[in-house]
Amino acid sequence: MDCFAHFLNSENLEFLNWSSLCGLHLSRLAEDLIIYSSQEFRLVRISDEFCTGSSLMPQKRNPDGLELVRGAAGLLLGDAFSLGSVLKGLPSTYNKDLQTDKELLFRSHDRLLECIKVIIGTIATLEIDKARALSLLDANMLATDVAHELVRRGVPFRRAHHHVGRLVCRATELRCDLRTLPYEEYLSVCPEIGSEEELQSLFSWEASVEQYRCEGGTARAAVGRQLDALSAWLGTAEGGNRLEGQS
Structure with missing residues (x-):
């Protein structure tokens, strides 16, 4: 029994599952930004770098980058399900069926990185209409x-x-x-x-936000702690990857 080969495919499936989950979160964020940038909301403006014009309506700006991210999330979910479908009927030894994992793995890896790049670029160049947001508060x-x-x-x-x-x-x-x-x-x-x-x-909108100072709260200090924890986690993950690369 080639347990090592089987274990490697379990890792591949785990990577695809995490990729699909990350893609799902990116898709929901993309949908939020698409809605907030619509004419009905007008809370944010997406940079021209991540939009295209309409072939019919001169005034229309299509958030193509975010729409592609939203679509890619379904493909990431499909790749994870595909490998699971391959593995579910196999015995615990190596079989030629397992060769299909390479295409799914590399494709999902590349697709997820492209989605992350689009989201990072979109947020970095995003314009927020604070006055419009405040005017909608009730x-x-x-x-x-x-x-x-x-x-x-x-x-x-x-x-x-x-x-x-x-x-x-x-x-x-x-x-x-x-x-x-x-x-x-x-x-x-x-x-x-x-x-x-x-x-x-x-x-008072500010007082309402600032009163929740517990873990996961909305106060500036609480959000700052969450960002610090995430930054520390990312730093640890990057450090671990660097160490693995040196071994």
Whole structure:
């Protein structure tokens, strides 16, 4: 039994599975950027370097690079499935069927690297319309923050959730949002809300983001820790590859 040959193909399958997972994440990121760059959203502008014009509409800019990444993800998933299909019916010894892994392995490797290059280039040259993003913010997005404030004041979350839901419905009836909803409406539903000044202080986008400082949170410090951890992991992986190359 050639266990070594079988083990190598297990490694090849593992690489293809990781490649397909990476491709899946890149595809979802590409889809996000395609949506955000659309006329309906206009949150980002993709560089001309990664766009092409339309053969019919002079004003149209097609995010071809991201669309190709999105399409390539399906091919990466297919290659991983293909090798799994080859292996699933084989005995534990070497068989000529295993020669098919080379084409799948090299093809996925090259395709994934191209996808990564496109994503890196797209993000590096991406223009973000901050003013447009801020204009789309709605005070009702902070409804959960109001519920959390009630919890901090001793209200069980189930009741807080119900109270804020009623307030959102009332704001809809009055054609306003939670920030402009009269303070009296808050008092009538949940008198534990605190003073009007304390209530208005909840409607701060920056404060909402910065309050979550735990691991994986949205605060700048928490995001910085995640980036540092990722950078350290990448550095360790690169170092390991260099050591393997020297051995």
